[in-house]
Amino acid sequence: MSSERGELLDAALRALSADPTATLSDVAAAAGVRRVTLHRHFGSRDDLLRELALRSLASMDAACEAAAGNAASYTAALRAIVEALVPVGDRFHFLWKLSAVWEDPQVAARVAEQNRELSVLVDHAKQEGGIAADVPNAWVLAAVEAVVFAALSAAREGNIAVNDAGRLAGRTLFDGFRPAPKRRRGKSH
Amino acid sequence: MSSERGELLDAALRALSADPTATLSDVAAAAGVRRVTLHRHFGSRDDLLRELALRSLASMDAACEAAAGNAASYTAALRAIVEALVPVGDRFHFLWKLSAVWEDPQVAARVAEQNRELSVLVDHAKQEGGIAADVPNAWVLAAVEAVVFAALSAAREGNIAVNDAGRLAGRTLFDGFRPAPKRRRGKSH
């Protein structure tokens, strides 16, 4: 009945993104183990947080690379990335919002690097007219993080279908809430 | 040099929405006082959280009522509410996301009531075609909370202009990131 580290980390991430004030006992309960088991696997609370941060970075890198691989345009790539990030939205949130994460210079540097790469992609999407030029890149990234995490949270709470979460996030960010307009050229969807 | 309770509460809300793990010493420092002064004004940490919740409820009620008062349509009213909620986005976030808030049945009931009222407004906006009918209400509310809080946070971090925050939030939610399309009827904007 040994617990896989990966399962423990996933459960820990889930618990902490839902409630950053959760104690190690709370986190352990969410993972189906006792607090002492967490200490055996990860050491201190700080050690656990750092490992969660590194794992989150890797997950986000993987999700972005897989999503953007063969997109037809930068805008399509960005939209695919948004949808791909929803299942790891808790990692995105963890990296951006949990203050303890920023204390580690290595983690902070890699988060900044990810944000630069996303920002470059936003620039390209603007150039091809997929994103309005007057929307600040910082806002685009902040809105993406917020909506991606909200979609994952809503799915986990059962408020939307898990299968719909990515699509709703992408649609909300690129089209907004309004009904889809009929396209000027070609058939309507 | 007595501190106004309102100022203390605003600073506390700011600090706790930015970092829910903040200690009372952290919160006091953000408010420009010492921890013991917080105890004198509010009693325990739980007492402070409860007062923050009640104040947040009042702020959100006031913002929604002021914004929706004379809108031309339900969709315009909802958009006005979104823009009006940005300056109190930390209260919205506090009420929705900080788990300690939910433990108080009175607070939980009033939050649920606010959500119902917003949901009714969303229904009306759908009926007049301002929001796509196939977007779940739960998602509309979740996305509004996420984007409103992201806009306030981005403004406070200096990533977007404070004056732009409400408009960017409203625009992102209703129009998405894309450039504004030319309208089919009437002059383009």
Place this chain on the structure above:
DNA sequence: TGCTCATGATACATTAATGTATCAGATGAT
């Protein structure tokens, strides 16, 4: 059957945060 490994239970020490009390000093009002 016996051994290894992992976890739970339990206990305890340490650290951190919270809550309370008292005294000194500053400010504002009279």
Place this chain on the structure above:
DNA sequence: ATCATCTGATACATTAATGTATCATGAGCA
């Protein structure tokens, strides 16, 4: 000048969370 009020400084008790150690039990494997 005096008094009232509020806050900071300081101290201390309490509570909660964390970190570490030991023993018992169960599962899996040879």
